[in-house]
Amino acid sequence: MEWSDLAETDRTVENIVREMRAALSKADIQGPYILMPHSVSGIYSMYYADQYPEEVKAVIGIDPTLPGALDYFNESPPSMPGFLKYVAPSGIGRLALMIDSRNFLPEAGEGTYSKENLDQTKAISAWKGYNRNVVAEANAIKKNIDQTKDMAFPADMPVLFFTKEQARRLLMGRTMSHSLKRSSRLNQRAGWCRWTAITISTGPVQWK
Template sequence: MAEQSKGKAIMRKTLKISSLVLAVIIGILLIAVLISFINHKVKLNQESELFKPLGKMVTVDGHSMSVYTGGKGKTTLVFLAGGGTASPILDFKSLYSRLSDSYRIAVPERIGYGFSDVADTPRDIDTVLDETRKALKLAGEKPPYILFPHSMSGLEAEYWAQKYPNEVSAIVGLDPAVPAAYGNIQMPKTTFVFDLFSLGAKMGVTRFIPSMINSEPAIKGGTLTNHEKDIYKAVFYRRTETKPMINELESVKANAQKVNEMPPPQVPMLFFTSNGAGTGIAREEWQHYQKDYLSKVNNSQQILLDCGHYVQDFKYETIATHSKIFINSLVKVK
């Protein structure tokens, strides 16, 4: 009996110590999070001068949307960002700066991106497209456009040409997604991990992981100046895994299915296809998705690039050169 009592006492003492250790660990974590949050708020305030719209701000359905415009020419190129790209305006800069001498360019930033508002709005493809069209119109742009979609926005560009063929004269895909690419992808049943990451970003935890911002394609590649990189970073810490970005992930398979319900639009297409790095899909499979899609389009071309998914940040010179040749050929055909 004495040994049993002694054993129970030791167990109670062990549990008490374990509880104390756990409480200390939780306390340390809470203090760390608090310090991170305070540091984040201080940094946001310091960066406020950098977080000023680079383009026009227009109001679409009660929310402010950013649209960057520039360049010169009769043809307007519209750049559509891929999912999760914090600053579309700066992400595309290396490319559109090499095209703006011959064409007018426009970069609308979706809700939750860049300098646009963050709002918990539906991200079905009809809503997203409607917002993009309204934003461009309010910014003074008029169709027809040549669309330059990157990644997930390939779906928006394809749907745009399906639904409003008179507004799209061609599509120059920057490693664009096509409906079939989402057919076999297992999307997460819950966005818990993304929500947790989003919370971490809001608490400023991402600031203590420099590899995240340093690995951003626009920072790692491209031709941004040091000042523009500072602006990108200021945007990044405000636009990482925003609610609209997460909502897009939840809607993407349904959006792909809707695009797939109609045949590919018969507008001229030029796709610049990456080696698949960054897509989560093997090179051959990724390149085949785009090749197969283009096989159903009468006037189409595919150029393979040996670089990662953000082709506009790694092969901007090559893309600009071939894009000009492609666009000029369209003018000659007319």
Template sequence: MAIVQIDKKELKSLTQPAGKEVRNSTKTKRVLHILLKIIVAVVIAILLFIATVYTVNKISSHAEQKRMEPYGQRIAVDGKQMNVFIQGQGEETIVILPGYGTAAPALDFKPLISELIPYYKVVVIEPFGYGLSDRTQKERSTANIASELHEALQSLQINRYILMAHSISGLYSLDYVNQYPDEVRAFIGLDSSVPTLSEQKIDSSDTEPVKWFRNLGFARLQLKLSADPYEGLPYDQQTKEQLNIMIRKNMYNNTQLNEAVSMYSNFKAAEQLNFPPDLPILFFVQANHPVTDRWIPEHEKQLEESVHGEMVLLDAGHYLYRSHPKEISDKIRDFTGGIK
């Protein structure tokens, strides 16, 4: 039998590749193990962060509930409770409707209310999902919203009034004044929406991530990282504190999200509507809209058929009643004095 002899150099060359493969395999496993640990640590950190945000939100919400100060009066509307705030003893009544998402309308309009109440009876209606009013699952169509507003005023036995609306409520008011022309003496728009400048269409499925965002407490974190919308404006500290509580209470609630879903169809439904020609109209409009150059021209179109229509341009943002309450109040007094 032949004996094959292998010297030491040949043996070393045969065994070396296998050693490298073992070392490489061990190194790869070690790297994968480290990566796995990092991934697990990151996942745990994310879960802990989410749990912390959720817990802080729950605890804070519970504490804020105790600090919330009731205002206004609650009346029965469509089987639920709607909050209404009334001040002033003037012979003329102004009914104020809020823009979309206004957390606490009665508090938000406070600077303007303070300027108006020496001369008017001021009624601020907080629609369902706003302020201290109940929430509702009923579709947020213009027809339903207008019907609820009218029921509230009928319950208060307010049958003749000037309607003043901010933002999206201007769209609802367009339908409202055509339904109840014998009740509305005049319309005042506070940078009110126009049907020809529609909002983007939102499906109900688009609101699901927002609900998760809200339920996990990230809406509170978002507000914490945002600028104070009332900084430098004529609101006392107590009112600002209550406004911040109400913002956290009502932000992204289901009723307002349902209103966002209905918004596109509400705009479309209003495209064929016009203000009655004999209805006095006063528009307060921001002079420099940040998005469209059609803001002023489209408001001018709404005044074309009006026998008593005026537009006042203000160097202000969308919430112009917060920054220019006296200027607005003075013009309203001048305007209403001319329609008596």
């Protein structure tokens, strides 16, 4: 997103998916597509697959957030204060990166990303980090979840999720993989989707 031009439209799920479809069309990339959502874009993939099933061949998510996640984990929707949209234009973001870049870089083991990858991430963060679209999108998450909570992946659509189990676990035994499976079940109108999750841990890969 932060490579993208800034949009003047509201950050609704309808507008975001419409812009995705327009970009694919303009680039002359023909569907059907395999969607690969991460984080909040899981909500957009749900909307895309529900509204335009003929355009989606499969969904492969990497720690995606689905509409039922907040209720399942009993969490409040995230939000960002409006002043953050001034971080990049004012140069504060560049200064913060110079002082300590750790909060701007992906969490990964040593050697996972090359120096070129990390330098590129720093440059993007200084240039467009926390821009007005990012802030507006964060503050629209609750509305977009409400918009998609009754939608579904089509029953004949292959769905594969990768999730790091330790990322979210509550005392009641609630886990990310169970949250994804539960959301897929609850959102199925026409039976079961062809659903699989792979839990990534410090040990061997576990199939659920």
